[in-house]
Amino acid sequence: MSDAEHTPAIHDMGGLSRFRCSPVERDEAPPDAFGKRVDALRQILAQKKLMTVDELRRGIESIPEDEYFALTYYERWLTSICTLMLEKGVISAEELQ
Amino acid sequence: MSAPARPESIARLEKLVAALKAKGIVTEQEIADRQASTDRASPEIGARMVARAWLDPEWRALLLRDGAAAAEQMGVSMAGAPPLGVLEDKPGLHHLVVCTLCSCYPRAVLGYPPSWYKSFEYRSRAVREPRAVLAEWGTVLPPDTKIRVVDSTADYRWMVLPMRPAGTEGWSEDRLAALVTRDALVGVALPQVPLAAAAE
Numbered sequence: 001m002s003d004a005e006h007t008p009a010i011h012d013m014g015g016l017s018r019f020r021c022s023p024v025e026r027d028e029a030p031p032d033a034f035g036k037r038v039d040a041l042r043q044i045l046a047q048k049k050l051m052t053v054d055e056l057r058r059g060i061e062s063i064p065e066d067e068y069f070a071l072t073y074y075e076r077w078l079t080s081i082c083t084l085m086l087e088k089g090v091i092s093a094e095e096l097q
Numbered sequence: 098m099s100a101p102a103r104p105e106s107i108a109r110l111e112k113l114v115a116a117l118k119a120k121g122i123v124t125e126q127e128i129a130d131r132q133a134s135t136d137r138a139s140p141e142i143g144a145r146m147v148a149r150a151w152l153d154p155e156w157r158a159l160l161l162r163d164g165a166a167a168a169e170q171m172g173v174s175m176a177g178a179p180p181l182g183v184l185e186d187k188p189g190l191h192h193l194v195v196c197t198l199c200s201c202y203p204r205a206v207l208g209y210p211p212s213w214y215k216s217f218e219y220r221s222r223a224v225r226e227p228r229a230v231l232a233e234w235g236t237v238l239p240p241d242t243k244i245r246v247v248d249s250t251a252d253y254r255w256m257v258l259p260m261r262p263a264g265t266e267g268w269s270e271d272r273l274a275a276l277v278t279r280d281a282l283v284g285v286a287l288p289q290v291p292l293a294a295a296a297e
Contacts, residue, residue, distance in 0.1 A: 014197030
């Protein structure tokens with residue numbers, strides 16, 4: 001595949017030049033209560049064989065670019081988990097309304 | 098990066114949890130237990146693995162051969178976790194770990210990844226200009242030291258085995274472990290001997 005044919009999805013950031021001149025913000029804050037809850041929920045759903053890490057990734061990687069940048073890290077996880085639970089029919093759209 | 102979640106996201110999470118609870122899939126106790134066990138993992142585990150490797154050649158060989166088996170020997174449950182690879186720094190060779198795609202990290206032995214590890218800047222720049230990124234941590238390596246940047250993935254997680262600093266001869270495992278920071282285990286920093294200790 002030539003470079004011209006290959007446009008990586010936005011999550012594929014290795015070497016991306018748009019952040020070249022931005023220092024790494026040394027944010028050491030641990031996840032907040034929301035993040036830890038999403039994180040724990042993901043582990044439980046994986047343990048119960050309702051989703052895998054690869055499915056989580058696929059869900060995150062299919063978030064459109066604008067939304068990807070607007071969401072926080074654990075909001076992206078939540079978006080993916082909701083998508084997966086809906087796709088698998090574990091929950092219904094009404095229950096998330 | 099660590100901006101608070103929006104109220105609508107918090108509400109959505111609670112709707113999801115309520116729906117899963119109603120179906121008997123999760124309980125509040127399970128969530129609390131899981132969070133507590135996740136909170137217990139910390140870089141102190143990785144630091145102890147490194148300190149032990151500096152002291153015990155046999156254990157060092159195990160660590161480099163099968164990081165997950167080594168972690169299990171330290172009492173860490175690696176069940177369900179991907180394999181753990183350990184990257185051995187040597188004179189002239191330094192390792193730096195990144196997850197360019199997201200945030201894969203050896204959480205069982207290092208705890209939650211810090212926000213900067215998940216940042217767009219770290220993920221994009223670590224592979225393109227690792228020396229510039231390292232300099233932001235005050236880590237400046239000799240120009241002839243090769244830097245190997247390794248991408249952690251969903252299927253394989255990495256941590257660094259840094260070189261034991263000079264001036265630590267005769268130190269105990271506890272004392273050595275205290276030198277090994279999380280940043281050293283990711284490769285953005287090197288273990289530093291405090292000036293007071295070096296002067297002893």
